[in-house]
Amino acid sequence: MKFSVERELLVQGLGRIQAVVEKRGTLPILANVLIRARPEELTLSATDLEVGVVSTLNAQIETPGEVTLGARVLYEIVRELEEPELTLHLDEGARVKIESGSANFSLLSISAEEYPGLPGADSTTFAEVDAKLLAELIDRTLFATSTDDTRYNLNGVYMENVEKGRVRCVATDGHRLALIERSPRSPVAFLETGIIVPRKALAEIRKLCEETEGSVEIGLDGGFLMVRRPDLLLTARLIDGEFVNYQQVLPQNPTIRIVLDRERLLHATRRVALVVHERSHGFGLVLTSGQIELRASNPDLGDARELIPVDYSGDRFETSLNARYVLDVLGSISSKELVIELIEEISPVQFRPADDPDQLSVIMPMRT
Amino acid sequence: MDAFYASVEQRDDPALRGRPVIVGGTSMRGVVTAASYEARRFGVRSAMPSVEARALCPDAVFLPGDMGRYRRESRRVFEVFGRFSPSVEGISLDEAFLDLAGTDRLLGSPGRVAEQLRAEMRRETGLAVSVGIAPVKLVAKIASGEAKPDGVCIVAAAALRAFLDPLSVGRIWGVGPVAYARLEARGIRTIGELCRCAPAELTRALGPFGLRVAALARGADLREVEPYRDARSLSEEGTFSADTRDPGRIEAALLVHAEAVARRLRRAEIRARTITLKLRLGARAPGPGRVRYPLRTRSVTLRRATDDGGRIATSARDLFVRAEIREPIRLVGVAVSQLESADPVQLSLLADPRESDRVRRLNRALDQVRDRFGEAAVGRASGRADRADSVPLSVQIKRGEDERP
Numbered sequence: 001m002k003f004s005v006e007r008e009l010l011v012q013g014l015g016r017i018q019a020v021v022e023k024r025g026t027l028p029i030l031a032n033v034l035i036r037a038r039p040e041e042l043t044l045s046a047t048d049l050e051v052g053v054v055s056t057l058n059a060q061i062e063t064p065g066e067v068t069l070g071a072r073v074l075y076e077i078v079r080e081l082e083e084p085e086l087t088l089h090l091d092e093g094a095r096v097k098i099e100s101g102s103a104n105f106s107l108l109s110i111s112a113e114e115y116p117g118l119p120g121a122d123s124t125t126f127a128e129v130d131a132k133l134l135a136e137l138i139d140r141t142l143f144a145t146s147t148d149d150t151r152y153n154l155n156g157v158y159m160e161n162v163e164k165g166r167v168r169c170v171a172t173d174g175h176r177l178a179l180i181e182r183s184p185r186s187p188v189a190f191l192e193t194g195i196i197v198p199r200k201a202l203a204e205i206r207k208l209c210e211e212t213e214g215s216v217e218i219g220l221d222g223g224f225l226m227v228r229r230p231d232l233l234l235t236a237r238l239i240d241g242e243f244v245n246y247q248q249v250l251p252q253n254p255t256i257r258i259v260l261d262r263e264r265l266l267h268a269t270r271r272v273a274l275v276v277h278e279r280s281h282g283f284g285l286v287l288t289s290g291q292i293e294l295r296a297s298n299p300d301l302g303d304a305r306e307l308i309p310v311d312y313s314g315d316r317f318e319t320s321l322n323a324r325y326v327l328d329v330l331g332s333i334s335s336k337e338l339v340i341e342l343i344e345e346i347s348p349v350q351f352r353p354a355d356d357p358d359q360l361s362v363i364m365p366m367r368t
Numbered sequence: 369m370d371a372f373y374a375s376v377e378q379r380d381d382p383a384l385r386g387r388p389v390i391v392g393g394t395s396m397r398g399v400v401t402a403a404s405y406e407a408r409r410f411g412v413r414s415a416m417p418s419v420e421a422r423a424l425c426p427d428a429v430f431l432p433g434d435m436g437r438y439r440r441e442s443r444r445v446f447e448v449f450g451r452f453s454p455s456v457e458g459i460s461l462d463e464a465f466l467d468l469a470g471t472d473r474l475l476g477s478p479g480r481v482a483e484q485l486r487a488e489m490r491r492e493t494g495l496a497v498s499v500g501i502a503p504v505k506l507v508a509k510i511a512s513g514e515a516k517p518d519g520v521c522i523v524a525a526a527a528l529r530a531f532l533d534p535l536s537v538g539r540i541w542g543v544g545p546v547a548y549a550r551l552e553a554r555g556i557r558t559i560g561e562l563c564r565c566a567p568a569e570l571t572r573a574l575g576p577f578g579l580r581v582a583a584l585a586r587g588a589d590l591r592e593v594e595p596y597r598d599a600r601s602l603s604e605e606g607t608f609s610a611d612t613r614d615p616g617r618i619e620a621a622l623l624v625h626a627e628a629v630a631r632r633l634r635r636a637e638i639r640a641r642t643i644t645l646k647l648r649l650g651a652r653a654p655g656p657g658r659v660r661y662p663l664r665t666r667s668v669t670l671r672r673a674t675d676d677g678g679r680i681a682t683s684a685r686d687l688f689v690r691a692e693i694r695e696p697i698r699l700v701g702v703a704v705s706q707l708e709s710a711d712p713v714q715l716s717l718l719a720d721p722r723e724s725d726r727v728r729r730l731n732r733a734l735d736q737v738r739d740r741f742g743e744a745a746v747g748r749a750s751g752r753a754d755r756a757d758s759v760p761l762s763v764q765i766k767r768g769e770d771e772r773p
Contacts, residue, residue, distance in 0.1 A: 148671065150671075172717060172718070174716050174717055174718050175714050175715075175716065175717055176717065177717060244718055249717050249718060277712075279708065280712045280713075280714070282712040282714075320712055322714060346715060346725070348717060362717065364714065364715045364716060364717040365715060366712035366713055366714050366715060367712060367713045367715055367725075368712040
C-alpha cells in the first residue's frame with residue numbers, strides 16, 4: 001500500500017473519527033483507524049462497534065492496500081506536519097512509513113484483517129433529509145434521554161413515522177419527556193416501524209449535520225441506522241428494545257394553561273436554581289391570581305424567590321420541579337412565548353412553544 | 369458510664385445491688401449485652417455468649433433488658449453532659465466526648481469539672497460515671513477506662529508518655545486481635561515499644577495502617593470532638609436459634625430486619641442508598657481474633673435512596689441469592705448506609721404516581737400502627753410468616769444514629 005494525500009484533508013478525515021475511536025480499550029484494535037487505499041479513493045474507518053464512521057477522501061493511490069494504525073497518534077503526527085502533502089507507505093514488514101518533507105515516521109501497524117467488519121451501505125435504500133431538520137429533531141429531544149445504563153431502551157431517541165409522512169422523535173429518562181414532529185420533504189419509509197437511536201450516535205449525527213449544507217441521506221440496514229453524505233458514512237447500531245409507551249404519559253385535558261415569556265422564565269429559573277438543594281435540584285412553582293412565584297431554598301445557603309406576572313385567575317396551585325429539567329426544556333424551545341399546562345400537583349407539567357403545536361416537553365414534579 | 373444497662377437495673381431494683389447482674393439474651397445462643405462489676409469479677413464480659421457467662425457466674429441474675437428504659441435514661445445522662453460543654457459527641461447511649469477547651473474560666477479546671485459532673489450525675493440519675501481527661505480523644509478514652517469503676521483519671525500533656533507507654537498496644541483504636549498478634553510477633557506489646565519501633569517495621573507488620581497506629585501511639589490524635597456527626601449507617605441483625613440453611617427462614621429474617629431499618633430511616637426522616645447484607649456463617653474459622661464466625665457481606669447501591677422496607681428487603685434478598693452461600697448461617701443482618709436527608713422525591717413519569725404514593729401511605733400507616741400497638745403489631749407478609757416469628761432481633765446502636773439522645 002502506498003499513497004500520497006493532502007495533509008489538510010487527512011487531518012480533517014482523522015479528526016472526524018476521533019470521537020468514535022474506542023478509548024476504554026476493551027478491544028485494542030478499536031483504538032486504530034482502518035486505512036484502505038482503493039484504486040479510486042482513500043477511506044478512513046473507525047468504530048466502537050456501536051457507532052462507525054467511514055470517511056472518504058481524495059488521494060493519489062500508487063499501490064492499493066489496507067492497514068490499521070493507532071488513530072490518536074496518527075492524528076497528532078499528521079497535525080504537526082508542515083508540508084502540504086505526505087506519503088504513507090506500508091513496507092514488507094508491519095511498519096508504515098510516513099514521509100512529509102524532512103519528517104519521517106515509521107509506525108507499528110496491525111493488519112487490516114484483524115479489524116472488525118463495518119456494516120456496508122451497498123444494499124440500503126436511502127431517504128433524503130434536510131440536515132438542519134435532522135439536527136433540530138436531535139437538539140429538541142437528546143437532552144431528555146436517560147444516561148442510566150440499566151434503562152437501555154431509554155438511552156436514545158425514539159423515531160417513528162406518524163400520519164402524513166411526519167417524523168416524530170421522543171425521548172424520556174422516566175422523569176421528563178421531549179417530543180417533536182417534523183415533515184421531511186420526502187417521507188422516510190423505514191420509520192414506519194419505530195427505532196431507538198442511541199445517544200452517542202445522535203451526538204455524532206448532530207455534528208455531521210452541523211457541518212453539512214443541504215441534505216444528508218438516511219437509511220436502515222440490519223439493525224443499523226446509516227447517515228450518508230458523499231464523503232462520509234455514519235453507521236449506528238440501534239438499541240434493540242421496546243421503547244416505553246410514551247403516549248399514555250402525555251397529559252390529557254390540562255385544567256390550567258398559562259402563557260409566559262420564555263426568556264423571562266429562563267432567567268428567573270436560572271437565578272433561583274443558584275440556591276436549590278444540590279441533590280434534589282427542586283424548586284417550587286406557586287401559581288396564584290395574576291402571578292407565578294418561583295421559590296427555592298437550601299438549608300446551607302438560604303432562600304430565593306421571584307415573581308412573574310401571568311394572566312391567571314384560578315385557585316392557588318403549587319408544584320415542585322427539578323430546576324435542571326426546567327432549564328433543559330427552556331433551552332430546547334426557541335419561541336418567544338411559552339405555554340405551561342398543568343393538571344394536578346403530582347401530575348406531569350407540560351411545556352410547549354406558543355407558536356409550534358408540534359413540539360412539547362413534559363416534566364414530572366417532585367414530591368416534597 | 370459504668371456497665372450502663374446493668375447499673376440502671378441495679379439502681380431501679382435494690383434487690384439487685386451488690387449482686388452479679390447480666391443483661392442480655394437468655395436463650396442458648398444469646399450474648400451478654402452488659403455485665404455489672406460484680407459479674408465482671410467472674411470474668412463475664414459483654415458480647416460473650418450467655419451460656420459461657422452462666423458457666424462462669426452461675427449465681428448471676430439474668431435480665432432481658434429494656435431498651436426503651438435505657439434510652440430514656442440515656443437522654444437524662446446526655447442532658448447532664450450538655451451542662452459541661454457546648455460540644456458533646458455521643459459515642460453510644462452512655463458514652464460521650466466533651467470538649468472542655470475554653471471552659472475553664474466558666475467551670476473551673478478539668479479536674480473540678482470531672483468531680484462536679486460525677487456529683488450531678490449521681491444526684492440526678494443515681495448512676496456512676498467515670499471520667500478520663502486528656503489532651504486528645506484517644507487518650508481520654510483510654511483514661512476513662514483506667515478510671516473505671518466510678519473514678520477520674522487525668523492525663524496532663526506532660527504526663528502523656530508516662531501514661532501511655534506501659535499500656536498494651538491493644539488499647540489503641542483499631543488494634544484488634546489480628547493486629548495485636550502481628551505486633552506481638554515482632555516483640556511489640558506496649559505502646560512505648562510501639563513508639564520506639566521504626567515506621568518501616570510497622571508498615572511491614574500492618575501496612576499503611578501501621579503508620580496511623582504509630583501516630584496514635586504518640587498521642588497524635590487530631591480528631592476533634594464532633595458534636596453533630598450524622599449517622600453513617602443503620603443496621604439490624606439477629607442470631608438464629610440454630611444455624612440454618614433454610615432460605616425461607618433467612619429471607620423471612622431479612623424482611624423483618626429490612627422493615628425495622630426502614631422504620632428507623634423514616635423516623636429520622638432520612639433515606640438510604642446503599643443496602644448491605646450481613647451474614648455470619650455457623651462454622652468457626654481458625655486464626656487469631658475474637659471473631660470466630662466468618663462474616664460475609666454484600667452491598668448494593670440503589671439509583672434512588674429509599675426508606676421503604678419492601679424495597680430494602682428485595683435488595684437484601686437479591687444479595688442473598690446472588691451470594692450463593694451454601695454453609696449454615698448463624699446470623700443475618702441488614703444495614704443501610706449512604707444516608708441522605710429525605711429531600712423532595714422526583715416522581716416517575718412512567719410509573720403511576722399514585723403507586724409510589726400508595727407505598728408511602730402504607731408505610732406511614734404501618735408506622736402509626738406500630739407507634740400505638742408496638743413493633744410486633746403488624747408486619748409484612750413474607751409468604752413464610754410462620755417462620756418469621758422465630759427471628760430474634762438485636763438492635764445495633766451506631767454512633768450518631770437516629771435514636772441518639
